Amino acid sequence: MRAWVVRRPGPDPAESLVRADLPIPEPGPGEVRIRVEACGVCRTDLHLALGELPPRRPDTVPGHEVVGVVEARGPGADRFREGDRVGIAWLRSTCGRCRFCRTGRENLCPDAAFTGWHADGGYAEFALVPEAYAYRMPAGLDPVAAAPLLCAGIVGYRALKRAELPPGGRLGIYGFGASAHVVAQVAIGQGAEVHVLTRSEPARELALRLGAASARPAEQGPPDPLDAALLFAPVGDLVPVALRALDAGGTLAVAGIYLTDIPGLNYDAELFREKQLRSVTANTRADGEEFLRLAAALAIHPEVDRRPLSAAAHTVKDLAEDRITGAAVLVPE
Numbered sequence: 267m268r269a270w271v272v273r274r275p276g277p278d279p280a281e282s283l284v285r286a287d288l289p290i291p292e293p294g295p296g297e298v299r300i301r302v303e304a305c306g307v308c309r310t311d312l313h314l315a316l317g318e319l320p321p322r323r324p325d326t327v328p329g330h331e332v333v334g335v336v337e338a339r340g341p342g343a344d345r346f347r348e349g350d351r352v353g354i355a356w357l358r359s360t361c362g363r364c365r366f367c368r369t370g371r372e373n374l375c376p377d378a379a380f381t382g383w384h385a386d387g388g389y390a391e392f393a394l395v396p397e398a399y400a401y402r403m404p405a406g407l408d409p410v411a412a413a414p415l416l417c418a419g420i421v422g423y424r425a426l427k428r429a430e431l432p433p434g435g436r437l438g439i440y441g442f443g444a445s446a447h448v449v450a451q452v453a454i455g456q457g458a459e460v461h462v463l464t465r466s467e468p469a470r471e472l473a474l475r476l477g478a479a480s481a482r483p484a485e486q487g488p489p490d491p492l493d494a495a496l497l498f499a500p501v502g503d504l505v506p507v508a509l510r511a512l513d514a515g516g517t518l519a520v521a522g523i524y525l526t527d528i529p530g531l532n533y534d535a536e537l538f539r540e541k542q543l544r545s546v547t548a549n550t551r552a553d554g555e556e557f558l559r560l561a562a563a564l565a566i567h568p569e570v571d572r573r574p575l576s577a578a579a580h581t582v583k584d585l586a587e588d589r590i591t592g593a594a595v596l597v598p599e
Contacts, residue, residue: 267290269288281579293343294341299340304333305333313524315328326385327389330358330388333412353412355417357548359378359396389578403558414444414595415566436491438462439495459479495518503526506532517541521546572595574596
């Protein structure tokens with residue numbers, strides 16, 4: 267099968283990603299094989315290609331926003347039938363035994379494995395997934411539009427929950443890529459006042475089209491103090507900026523898996539008056555199921571830049587250079 271692998275992580279993702287001709291994988295016990303219809307391009311894939319996220323194995327196929335059709339089942343796999351459309355997300359497996367798994371916090375499992383990092387993902391024509399960690403997708407859902415929901419959407423939704431935005435509150439979003447533009451639609455759909463802070467003019471234009479109350483460069487700040495904020499840009503320098511923009515009692519949730527170093531914080535200006543700084547780690551399967559139901563109810567529609575699978579390396583480089591507005595999705599030719 268045609269696929270892409272991360273062979274030489276480095277500063278140029280167009281060189282890090284290499285085309286490969288791999289055997290079609292055979293599903294093991296409890297696994298299903300899907301024929302990939304679409305795979306979203308996530309910033310985590312970029313971090314892996316750049317070496318900012320250390321590879322867990324050589325020549326891994328990246329991609330963890332995968333939608334496809336089940337075409338083979340391994341021994342004991344009976345949750346899905348051939349022909350069912352399923353989604354593969356970032357969280358791939360957990361131990362099920364540790365104190366985190368036993369208390370509904372499987373995203374913190376120390377033995378968790380992740381798609382496109384510990385095991386091959388969706389930059390390929392076929393992919394495997396343990397059926398217990400796959401999501402059933404509605405039959406009428408466009409697979410290309412659905413792909414970004416499986417990480418950008420799910421992890422963004424967990425970040426929104428971690429930020430504890432009060433009903434009708436003011437939400438600031440720093441960085442406005444794939445995840446941010448999905449979670450903005452969720453927050454607006456739930457009645458929030460959303461303010462977007464990003465250097466990208468096309469992203470600011472998209473934010474306003476989606477219903478944001480304002481869209482400005484981060485250094486300008488929001489027009490009013492924020493009840494909560496989400497940081498999607500992997501820039502540690504923005505942490506104190508976002509904390510200063512919070513009102514008393516506000517929470518900043520840092521949503522990325524990678525962040526440059528955070529500078530020293532001024533306690534009075536940036537943390538005092540019960541402000542909170544939180545991180546976000548992956549998601550639970552319950553988050554995913556909850557979000558997909560909510561996305562359907564709110565008719566969330568990602569802004570999709572459709573690309574052929576053959577253009578994967580250049581697409582990841584475009585993401586690195588901020589040439590993608592919304593979410594890029596790879597489609598096998």
